[in-house]
Amino acid sequence: MVLEAIRYKPGSLQILNQLKLPHQEEYDEVKNSTDGWHAIKEMRTRGAPAIAIVAALSLAVELQTGAVSDQAEEVSAFIIEKLDYLVTSRPTAVNLADAARKLKKIVESAAKHASSTGDAVKKAYCDAAAQMLISDVADNQGIGKYGAAWIEQQAGGGQVSVLTHCNTGSLATAGYGTALGVIRSLHANGSLKRAFCTETRPYNQGSRLTAFELVHDNIPATLVTDSMASALLRLRGPTERIAAIVVGADRVAANGDTANKIGTYQLAITAKHHGVKFLVAAPRTTIDLHTKSGADITIEERPGKEMTFIKGPRYDGVDLDLSQVETVSIAAKGIDVWNPAFDVTPAELIDGIITELGVVEKSAEGVFDLSLAMEAHNETVKPTSVGGL
Numbered sequence: 294m295v296l297e298a299i300r301y302k303p304g305s306l307q308i309l310n311q312l313k314l315p316h317q318e319e320y321d322e323v324k325n326s327t328d329g330w331h332a333i334k335e336m337r338t339r340g341a342p343a344i345a346i347v348a349a350l351s352l353a354v355e356l357q358t359g360a361v362s363d364q365a366e367e368v369s370a371f372i373i374e375k376l377d378y379l380v381t382s383r384p385t386a387v388n389l390a391d392a393a394r395k396l397k398k399i400v401e402s403a404a405k406h407a408s409s410t411g412d413a414v415k416k417a418y419c420d421a422a423a424q425m426l427i428s429d430v431a432d433n434q435g436i437g438k439y440g441a442a443w444i445e446q447q448a449g450g451g452q453v454s455v456l457t458h459c460n461t462g463s464l465a466t467a468g469y470g471t472a473l474g475v476i477r478s479l480h481a482n483g484s485l486k487r488a489f490c491t492e493t494r495p496y497n498q499g500s501r502l503t504a505f506e507l508v509h510d511n512i513p514a515t516l517v518t519d520s521m522a523s524a525l526l527r528l529r530g531p532t533e534r535i536a537a538i539v540v541g542a543d544r545v546a547a548n549g550d551t552a553n554k555i556g557t558y559q560l561a562i563t564a565k566h567h568g569v570k571f572l573v574a575a576p577r578t579t580i581d582l583h584t585k586s587g588a589d590i591t592i593e594e595r596p597g598k599e600m601t602f603i604k605g606p607r608y609d610g611v612d613l614d615l616s617q618v619e620t621v622s623i624a625a626k627g628i629d630v631w632n633p634a635f636d637v638t639p640a641e642l643i644d645g646i647i648t649e650l651g652v653v654e655k656s657a658e659g660v661f662d663l664s665l666a667m668e669a670h671n672e673t674v675k676p677t678s679v680g681g682l
């Protein structure tokens with residue numbers, strides 16, 4: 294059965310509550326943009342593409358089920374106001390702001406037609422929001438195809454082991470995943486020896502979500518601690534070398550600097566030190582040409598309690614008692630806490646940015662030119678083969 298983080302049909306939106314995974318699969322109803330904002334803020338739904346989609350669909354459901362004016366301009370103003378509110382839920386991933394910008398343009402255009410009605414504007418919005426679910430899966434399958442081909446080409450044949458950080462799979466997107474999509478494609482091609490996933494403290498996207506997806510898909514995988522990941526690049530013998538580290542992204546700046554889950558930067562440094570390829574997998578909706586470099590990316594800081602407490606079912610030494618979920622402290626009371634949710638990996642440490650149209654590599658001068666990939670938004674550039682746009 295396919296993992297569904299987001300269940301949508303006109304008038305109804307449900308999200309898989311990711312704070313309950315991997316032990317409980319519970320869907321929460323999202324009835325409006327306020328529910329959507331809170332689900333994103335509390336990280337019951339998360340992942341750069343997924344938060345944009347849930348935000349957009351939460352407003353679609355509000356429009357489909359609530360009483361909104363039948364005047365085109367009033368509906369347009371209502372939608373714009375709600376999109377501006379939804380964008381405040383989490384600042385780092387560009388997908389949410391990018392989607393809001395595009396949806397606003399669609400709505401303003403629909404409202405401009407003299408004959409337009411409130412219903413026409415609502416329909417234009419809801420159709421565009423629903424399309425995001427479909428487009429994202431297609432993007433991820435392209436990322437998987439090109440990312441796997443690039444790694445296979447670099448490895449010169451045979452099976453490869455790769456390492457990934459955080460969760461970038463069906464639980465972070467509309468389906469298939471970005472970096473985890475590359476792993477799924479390697480596995481489907483018969484090229485994957487083993488996937489290594491890091492725990493990804495403090496939210497544990499790796500141990501709770503990526504491990505859940507890899508077990509669900511019967512993909513050979515090993516969970517490692519965040520600190521162990523770097524040692525893996527050294528410890529394993531030449532036959533078991535990690536061929537590449539593949540991670541997702543929350544925002545890729547115009548020069549290729551990439552904001553991603555905290556802990557990504559140290560992996561990139563270690564990969565460079567050990568001559569292991571370091572790849573960022575991101576749809577073009579995560580590339581932000583308006584942000585010049587990583588220095589301009591806002592890094593979200595999360596509550597300290599998300600670091601100093603852990604939550605889970607009681608373990609009696611033999612099995613889990615799912616009826617007894619406990620929250621326990623794992624830090625000294627009174628200690629100050631700093632909990633940035635992301636860090637920035639400079640472009641110089643990144644060997645390739647895998648998009649749905651191909652892998653963007655740096656020029657001979659060591660510079661990423663992402664504009665070509667972005668121009669393809671207008672489909673002016675046909676999808677490329679592996680090796681660069």
Ligand SMILES: CSC[C@H]1O[C@H](OP(=O)(O)O)[C@H](O)[C@@H]1O
Pocket residue numbers: 339340341342458459460461462465466471472498540541542543553554555634
């Ligand atoms: C394809 S998900 C990209 C990105 O989003 C995650 O952040 P979070 O779990 O805080 O929403 C993580 O940084 C992933 O790499």
